[in-house]
């Protein structure tokens with residue numbers, strides 16, 4: 231297991247578990263957290279033995295936002311010059327699947343980071359929000375776009391304009407999260423789903439992720455074409471041959487990853 235300053239990383243077979251670990255700041259996302267996340271996600275994407283990842287926080291907070299104390303002295307030139315949040319694009323660009331397991335606060339950048347995941351599983355204690363307006367700012371890591379795509383204009387606009395929090399149950403109803411589970415079972419459930427994904431053919435997992443993501447980038451006709459091309463491509467893999475043979479022979483498939 232690798233050690234990062236602000237992240238705890240463990241492997242559970244083919245699943246990487248990352249825990250944000252800045253308990254004194256409710257896991258606020260400062261530049262060290264960003265550096266650690268970039269390194270951990272790059273390591274995950276590059277490691278052929280790892281097939282799914284779970285990112286979680288603590289019981290109290292997934293992450294309470296970008297680090298306000300770090301942002302406080304930064305004006306336009308510093309933010310624009312450094313392109314302060316751009317590093318998070320490396321996290322959202324992970325090619326392999328990952329799940330955010332959210333308990334407690336997921337606010338501002340914390341909500342935005344969770345929304346970069348392929349999907350979110352929430353504890354019944356989870357609270358999501360984009361409270362940036364209360365600081366005189368607005369979301370800066372994708373909240374206005376990803377939240378709106380997830381929950382639609384009415385709720386996204388209400389949340390961004392009032393800064394109110396959305397509890398887990400409402401978040402599931404609004405399709406922000408895939409599922410809500412009792413807090414005590416959050417990690418167990420997220421890891422079980424990650425293990426199930428990790429047991430799939432890895433190229434198929436990447437392709438499924440890529441296709442669903444394409445739905446947010448294209449019109450329907452191009453999205454369908456993208457899907458069909460990738461589907462046809464998967465039919466040229468050894469794992470398609472193996473998967474269908476295993477079905478016909480009523481046995482478990484042995485994936486080749488090719």
Ligand code: CAA
Pocket residue numbers: 254255256258259294295296297298299315335337338339340342361362365368369370371373
């Ligand atoms: N940045 C830096 N430090 C933070 C933080 C943040 N986003 N959120 C919490 N902390 C720190 C607090 O300052 C406090 O530290 P001290 O003990 O040193 O004072 C510690 O974490 C514990 O927090 P609280 O005492 O405030 O805990 P609470 O239970 O009373 O309240 C909370 C919890 C409602 C989440 C509250 O901490 C809060 O409102 N946090 C800020 C939420 C926020 O505004 N997030 C958006 C940030 S802007 C952003 O994210 C921009 C973007 O889009 C990228």
